[in-house]
Amino acid sequence: MSSMLEQIKKNAAALKKTIVLCEGEDPRVVEAAVTITKEKIAKIVLIGNEEECKRVAPNADLEGITLIDPLTIDKLNDYANILYEARKAKGMTPELALSAAKDRTMFGALMLKAGDVDGYVSGACHSTANTLRPGLQVIKTAPNTNIVSSSFIMIAPEGGNAFCKDGAFVFADCALNICPTANELAEIAVTSAQTAKNIAGIEPRVAMLSFSTKGSGNDSKFTNSVAKVQKATEIAKELAPDLKLDGEFQFDAALVPKVAAIKAPDSEIAGQANVFVFPDINAGNIGYKIAERLGGFVAIGPICQGFAKPLNDLSRGCCAEDIVLTVAVTALQAGINK
Numbered sequence: 001m002s003s004m005l006e007q008i009k010k011n012a013a014a015l016k017k018t019i020v021l022c023e024g025e026d027p028r029v030v031e032a033a034v035t036i037t038k039e040k041i042a043k044i045v046l047i048g049n050e051e052e053c054k055r056v057a058p059n060a061d062l063e064g065i066t067l068i069d070p071l072t073i074d075k076l077n078d079y080a081n082i083l084y085e086a087r088k089a090k091g092m093t094p095e096l097a098l099s100a101a102k103d104r105t106m107f108g109a110l111m112l113k114a115g116d117v118d119g120y121v122s123g124a125c126h127s128t129a130n131t132l133r134p135g136l137q138v139i140k141t142a143p144n145t146n147i148v149s150s151s152f153i154m155i156a157p158e159g160g161n162a163f164c165k166d167g168a169f170v171f172a173d174c175a176l177n178i179c180p181t182a183n184e185l186a187e188i189a190v191t192s193a194q195t196a197k198n199i200a201g202i203e204p205r206v207a208m209l210s211f212s213t214k215g216s217g218n219d220s221k222f223t224n225s226v227a228k229v230q231k232a233t234e235i236a237k238e239l240a241p242d243l244k245l246d247g248e249f250q251f252d253a254a255l256v257p258k259v260a261a262i263k264a265p266d267s268e269i270a271g272q273a274n275v276f277v278f279p280d281i282n283a284g285n286i287g288y289k290i291a292e293r294l295g296g297f298v299a300i301g302p303i304c305q306g307f308a309k310p311l312n313d314l315s316r317g318c319c320a321e322d323i324v325l326t327v328a329v330t331a332l333q334a335g336i337n338k
């Protein structure tokens with residue numbers, strides 16, 4: 001296993017955070033809960049009941065894991081009340097809140113809102129939309145943040161990669177915001193740089209990606225997507241004047257010094273970037289999967305950024321080890337939040 005992955009787990013363990021895993025009905029989640037508890041990466045609250053966990057993972061040793069069944073816990077009414085208060089302006093009633101709070105993903109988000117856990121991880125058997133919506137509805141964005149977004153830490157394959165001096169890149173937003181505006185893209189760039197620094201432990205150099213480098217491709221006749229990235233670059237520089245960030249760049253100009261010297265000779269970021277901000281989810285999602293499948297990079301994420309409290313989504317194709325890592329990342333985010 002890469003040393004960065006080991007470091008992330010080690011740093012998380014030192015924080016002793018409590019993370020809720022919402023899907024006790026899934027064998028991968030139960031297996032991960034056991035590993036996390038054994039390796040003391042975090043304290044785990046698992047939403048489910050013992051009978052169900054034993055059915056899906058008969059050999060699991062559940063010692064040290066707190067099991068909570070929303071249907072039997074006394075606190076359900078308190079959590080329903082939190083939901084009602086958070087959503088009453090949107091038409092939520094006490095009756096609807098009591099029913100909605102029994103849903104495991106919503107229940108986990110309410111535990112987080114109540115401060116009974118430090119972080120939330122779900123999505124092994126729920127879609128991204130169903131996993132994140134409870135968070136968007138009750139946890140909401142952090143102060144001075146308008147948008148929740150996501151990034152992937154992309155760890156270089158064994159043996160390294162000639163262009164990846166830090167051992168990892170950060171790619172954003174490949175999973176959450178479908179077509180961000182220039183303002184949103186600027187915020188995604190700034191929060192992704194924070195993820196690079198705080199979670200991956202790399203000094204961020206951010207490239208705003210496009211099919212154009214410094215005005216080379218003018219698509220004003222078509223979609224204005226170059227203008228959007230140019231505007232986002234300006235806004236991001238205003239939002240974070242000390243951040244090393246530039247654009248708009250084609251991927252090769254952002255990554256490869258020789259190409260940068262030709263296409264963007266005056267930029268300090270061109271040819272040096274380690275955080276790549278894609279113009280929309282199509283580009284980002286395709287891009288990270290190419291790096292993963294053809295480039296041999298390991299993708300950690302999507303890591304959610306911008307929530308008031310840490311809440312992360314799993315891929316439905318995840319394995320138990322992916323869940324362990326996501327819990328470790330969530331614990332690190334909880335450490336930064338304090």
Ligand SMILES: CC(C)(COP(=O)(O)OP(=O)(O)OC[C@H]1O[C@@H](n2cnc3c(N)ncnc32)[C@H](O)[C@@H]1OP(=O)(O)O)[C@@H](O)C(=O)NCCC(=O)NCCS
Nearest residue numbers: 128129132133136137141146147148149174175176177178
């Ligand atoms: C994340 C996602 C589910 C949000 O969906 P949505 O339909 O906008 O959700 P809702 O309309 O129910 O929004 C719920 C609340 O969250 C807010 N919200 C939605 N997206 C937000 C964002 N990115 N940041 C902050 N708040 C957001 C909405 O404004 C709304 O607030 P309100 O109800 O208090 O007014 C949606 O963007 C999505 O499906 N993205 C793609 C996910 C995906 O399929 N990824 C696949 C690759 S892994």
